[in-house]
Amino acid sequence: MCELESKNLRNWISKYNIQNEISKVAIIMAGNFPLAGLHDLICVIMSGNQVIIKPASDDKILINFFVEFLHEKFPDTKHLIKISNDKLGDFDKVIATGSNNTFNYFEYYFRNKSTLLRKNRTSVAIISGNESQTDLELLSDDIFMYFGLGCRNVSKLFIPEGYDLNILKEKFKKYNHIVNHNKFYNNYNYQKTINTMNGELFIDGEYFLMKQSKEFAPPISVIYYDFYNEILEVQEALKENKNQIQCIVTSLQIENSIKFGEAQKPKLYQYADDIDTLDFLLTSS
Numbered sequence: 001m002c003e004l005e006s007k008n009l010r011n012w013i014s015k016y017n018i019q020n021e022i023s024k025v026a027i028i029m030a031g032n033f034p035l036a037g038l039h040d041l042i043c044v045i046m047s048g049n050q051v052i053i054k055p056a057s058d059d060k061i062l063i064n065f066f067v068e069f070l071h072e073k074f075p076d077t078k079h080l081i082k083i084s085n086d087k088l089g090d091f092d093k094v095i096a097t098g099s100n101n102t103f104n105y106f107e108y109y110f111r112n113k114s115t116l117l118r119k120n121r122t123s124v125a126i127i128s129g130n131e132s133q134t135d136l137e138l139l140s141d142d143i144f145m146y147f148g149l150g151c152r153n154v155s156k157l158f159i160p161e162g163y164d165l166n167i168l169k170e171k172f173k174k175y176n177h178i179v180n181h182n183k184f185y186n187n188y189n190y191q192k193t194i195n196t197m198n199g200e201l202f203i204d205g206e207y208f209l210m211k212q213s214k215e216f217a218p219p220i221s222v223i224y225y226d227f228y229n230e231i232l233e234v235q236e237a238l239k240e241n242k243n244q245i246q247c248i249v250t251s252l253q254i255e256n257s258i259k260f261g262e263a264q265k266p267k268l269y270q271y272a273d274d275i276d277t278l279d280f281l282l283t284s285s
Helices: 006-013 039-046 060-073 075-079 098-109 133-148 165-180 181-196 231-240 277-282
Strands: 024-028 050-054 082-085 092-095 114-118 123-127 154-160 207-210 223-226 243-250
Touching: 006 039, 006 154, 024 039, 039 050, 039 060, 039 092, 039 277, 060 075, 060 082, 092 277, 098 114, 114 277, 123 133, 123 231, 133 154, 133 165, 165 181, 165 207, 181 207, 223 231
Parallel strands: 024 050, 024 092, 050 082, 092 114, 123 154, 123 243, 154 223, 207 223
Antiparallel strands: none
């Protein structure tokens, strides 16, 4: 939470023209991991707008706690932030995050509103073969933190041809405790059974599977990987699938990439889907 220190907040908003015109902004939050909609809420607060929060059913407790904390420490926020468990009413703008299916629903339902809509994305990592042990352990954080449920979680690996995948299997043991989580373990067992019955090749990490695929979004407990000979192959794949990718994690000099271990530590200015949320909030409807 050090990103929320006063200095960082001031530096972040210094490039924006904060206007006096106030909009009512509805935020429909995702619930795939704890406080998934926190950054959107912070953006609305910093923009000086009012917000109506529609929390996800799986994340109501933490969001309610955070809002109550703000109300207690900063009483002025009581008229700026409201939580709604009912149908959304009067608002000017909406930020909505959901699946690819709900995206189409959002587009239609909010067709007469100013919208910032997001759908499914995932993150990738590019391995050069020269990573340190620390790099690979940090990569396990990027993959398994929050059970791999966030759009910033790495779910696809680009690996140089000839790389020993057992190296990854060994370094990922840092997270073998999640095998004790019933829902995750059920996903792992299900995917292992289905792939075995279908005669599909995979590497069994004892609590995760690694499977070669051109796709980017595997089921929970599965990591997709693909081999490359030249880094240009990877860059082309990233370009072709940029609308599916949230983060690129690597130690290589790749445009818009971040370092190992940084996927779940976004800066205030690193916006989801690379859409400037503050700019959206400060633009007239």
